[in-house]
Amino acid sequence: MDIRTPVFCGIVPPHILDRLTRADDPAVSGPARRTLQADAAHRTGRRLTTVLGAAARAVAAPADGPRRTVYDAQNGTVLPGTRVRGEGEEAARDATVNRAYAGLGATFELLTAYGRSSIDGAGLPLDASVHYDEKYGNAFWNGEQMVFGDGDGEIFLDFTVAVDVIAHELAHGLTQYTANLSYFGQPGALNESMSDVLGSLVKQRTLGQSADEADWLIGAGLLTPRVEGVALRSMKAPGTAYDDDVLGKDPQPATMEEYVSTGRDNGGVHINSGIPNHAFYLLATRLGGRAWERAGQIWFDVLTGGALPVDADFGSFARLTVAAAKARYGEGEEQEAVLKAWSQVGVKTSE
Amino acid sequence: MRIQVRRTGGFAGIERHAEVDTSARADASEVHALAERAVAEGRDTPPIGVPDGFSYQLTVDGRTVYCSDPRLTEAQSQLISLVLKEGL
Numbered sequence: 001m002d003i004r005t006p007v008f009c010g011i012v013p014p015h016i017l018d019r020l021t022r023a024d025d026p027a028v029s030g031p032a033r034r035t036l037q038a039d040a041a042h043r044t045g046r047r048l049t050t051v052l053g054a055a056a057r058a059v060a061a062p063a064d065g066p067r068r069t070v071y072d073a074q075n076g077t078v079l080p081g082t083r084v085r086g087e088g089e090e091a092a093r094d095a096t097v098n099r100a101y102a103g104l105g106a107t108f109e110l111l112t113a114y115g116r117s118s119i120d121g122a123g124l125p126l127d128a129s130v131h132y133d134e135k136y137g138n139a140f141w142n143g144e145q146m147v148f149g150d151g152d153g154e155i156f157l158d159f160t161v162a163v164d165v166i167a168h169e170l171a172h173g174l175t176q177y178t179a180n181l182s183y184f185g186q187p188g189a190l191n192e193s194m195s196d197v198l199g200s201l202v203k204q205r206t207l208g209q210s211a212d213e214a215d216w217l218i219g220a221g222l223l224t225p226r227v228e229g230v231a232l233r234s235m236k237a238p239g240t241a242y243d244d245d246v247l248g249k250d251p252q253p254a255t256m257e258e259y260v261s262t263g264r265d266n267g268g269v270h271i272n273s274g275i276p277n278h279a280f281y282l283l284a285t286r287l288g289g290r291a292w293e294r295a296g297q298i299w300f301d302v303l304t305g306g307a308l309p310v311d312a313d314f315g316s317f318a319r320l321t322v323a324a325a326k327a328r329y330g331e332g333e334e335q336e337a338v339l340k341a342w343s344q345v346g347v348k349t350s351e
Numbered sequence: 352m353r354i355q356v357r358r359t360g361g362f363a364g365i366e367r368h369a370e371v372d373t374s375a376r377a378d379a380s381e382v383h384a385l386a387e388r389a390v391a392e393g394r395d396t397p398p399i400g401v402p403d404g405f406s407y408q409l410t411v412d413g414r415t416v417y418c419s420d421p422r423l424t425e426a427q428s429q430l431i432s433l434v435l436k437e438g439l
Contacts, residue, residue, distance in 0.1 A: 077421065077423075077428070079421065137361070137363075138361045138362055138363075138403065138404075138405055138420070139362050139403060140361075140362065140401050140402060140403035140404040140405075140420065140421070141401060141402045141403060142401045142404070142421055143401055147421065156363075159362070165362065168362070168403075169362075169402075169403065172402040172403065175402075176402075183399060183400075183402055184399075191402065192402075195402070219362070219363070232362070232363045232364075247365055248365070251364075264359045264366065265359050265360050265364050265366070266360060266399075266400075266406070269360075269364070270360070270361075270362075270363070270364025271364060
């Protein structure tokens with residue numbers, strides 16, 4: 001089965017469906033809101049090239065620092081909600097607001113270290129809404145901004161408690177503005193993996209950890225104490241993050257031998273991301289030192305380099321990382337380590 | 352009326368499924384009206400949704416429709432909350 005073809009792909013493109021249903025959608029209040037949200041969904045669903053729809057929010061001159069705004073959705077679903085903290089303003093009384101603000105800053109700093117001004121490369125302001133909906137156990141990127149729920153209290157805590165989760169969501173924005181990997185099957189799993197990689201790197205950089213010191217977990221601290229698990233995903237040991245009566249067992253594979261073919265979860269985007277996640281972990285630990293420096297730079301170069309197609313599979317991504325390692329570091333230990341990492345997870349780097 | 356909700360995706364990628372049978376409920380007629388609205392406003396194929404957003408599959412008396420965050424209609428949102436909270 002060719003998993004690059006979504007199982008439930010209709011004949012009418014999703015973004016057209018989005019348009020058709022938009023007019024009668026009572027969940028959106030008011031024409032302005034409707035336009036914004038529909039545009040956002042439209043842009044995220046699009047499989048075309050990058051930033052076509054983003055002109056309204058982009059700014060002309062690159063900014064030196066981040067321009068963050070945190071909103072409070074006040075347990076409703078109207079976005080963005082009430083503005084509670086803008087750039088340079090003093091801390092709010094709400095720790096959730098401050099965690100979101102700090103997480104956006106930490107992510108912005110990593111992008112700056114890679115020479116990129118915000119997620120669009122042109123200083124795009126970063127917006128996040130917290131306290132979305134009631135007992136909402138999720139966080140997502142809506143094409144315009146990050147959205148964080150408080151967690152249901154039974155399985156998940158507040159989604160801002162983990163800086164890697166905040167960076168993960170913002171990285172979806174970076175991907176949207178660059179390779180714009182489609183959110184299905186292998187390109188979708190690569191999209192997810194890029195977010196996990198950048199999420200983990202932001203956490204490691206914030207904590208000043210080397211690749212050997214890092215826990216390589218995604219969402220550590222997010223699960224309530226009653227859940228049998230340490231996090232949602234493990235890049236070091238995919239499939240081992242949780243094993244719980246209610247949640248079930250972490251379904252992530254570490255290698256192509258265990259690849260999961262499914263139509264659910266957009267073709268397993270949160271499942272098979274374990275394979276490129278583990279390849280990155282193997283690369284970073286083989287190289288040693290700070291993972292965001294050489295290993296992270298290679299991944300970042302591929303994501304933003306312009307050669308990664310929207311429908312890239314693991315193999316085409318892997319080949320580009322080999323080329324990127326050579327382009328930046330020559331035919332040395334970096335390229336060797338990249339080849340070795342992909343080989344260990346069973347992804348071919350030769351055509 | 353049998354109402355089933357299957358939620359997939361989300362940051363965690365963990366699936367949830369719940370079902371409500373309205374036959375013994377005092378508020379059956381209200382729930383029926385809600386379910387009919389939610390289904391009428393759904394789609395026959397899953398919308399792509401947004402990265403890490405939840406996707407929902409609603410099945411009411413054998414008919415299945417799809418919707419996804421963050422663009423649920425009011426009826427869809429209410430029905431999903433009700434079934435995931437009170438369903439088995």
